[in-house]
Amino acid sequence: MNLEKLNLEHVLFLDIETVPEYASFEELEDIKQELWAEKTKYIRKDDYSAEEYYPRAGIWAEFGKIVCISVGFLSLKDEKRDFRLKTFAGEEQSILEDFSQLLNDHFNKAYHLLCAHNGKEFDFPFIARRMIIHQLKLPQKLNNTGKRPWEIPHLDTMELWRFGDYKHFTSLKLLTHVLGIPSPKNDISGSQVYEVFYHEKNIQRIIEYCERDVIAIAQIVLRLKQHKLLEDSEISSVSL
Known part of the structure; x- marks a missing residue:
């Protein structure tokens, strides 16, 4: 991917939050x-019984489920940015039907790309x-059948940061820190989503956490392109 030629208006940034399919084993x-x-x-x-390990089931699509998908897209008009x-x-x-409709209605062109952090290993296959x-x-943006690797319309900020080093894993929290981007992990972390969803029953807290991750992913791409980071005044929530 040539980041210099990447049109940011063609990118849908996204993040998902997942939990075990049920509250208990x-x-x-x-x-x-x-x-x-x-x-x-x-x-x-x-170290753990199957029951004790069950709160971690959200990382497997066969045993987990998606509780929210947050997306972000950049609009540029007269040099004014609106994320x-x-x-x-x-x-x-x-959730899945509405997300699919978004892709089919608004991000279905050949030049459109989906972007997530570790998305190729987690978010994209989990959704599919x-x-x-x-x-x-x-x-189509999630159907990779028969496609060559370079034909798959996915961007991954962790992969971009690897610069070809496929042994290297960098968390979103670490990458935002080293790049001077405000951390999205200032409230909860991914390991706490199970507790917040099933015990606190606070989906709004999870949504806000997910949206901060989406902003952070977009900020990473901006930093990699050596563009100015988004300011709070340039970020808004919308209904589609």
Whole structure:
């Protein structure tokens, strides 16, 4: 990806928040409990039981679900920048249907790109898998079947930061810090989303956290392009 030639108005920045499909291990049907135990036995070793490890189930699409998808897109008019945020929350099927409609209606051209941090390893495949589980048709921007790597319309800020070093993992919190970007992790972290969703039942707190991540991802791309960072006055929430 040639960042110098990247048109930021063609990029949809996004982040997702996920939790285990159920609040507790006991709510899983017996076969799903067995499958969870089998899936995680080499990771858990003897340190955790399958039940104790269940709060981490949100990182697997087969055992987790999406509770919100936040997106952001940049508009440039007469040298004025406007970064617009939108979040889809509620029941997972509705989240996925609304997000799919956004892609099909507004980000369906060949030049449009999706951008997330570690998106190629997590966000993009997680969304696609959950859509398939809900028997929803994949929008073209998530359907990679038969495409060569350079034909897939996805940007990943972690990959951009690697500069070809595929052994290197950098968290969003670390990358924003070293690039002088305000941290999005000033309230909760990803590991706390399960607790906030199921115990605090505070989806608004999760939405705000997700939207801060989207802003941070956009700021990283701006920094990599050596552009001025967004100011608070240039960021707004919208309804589509």
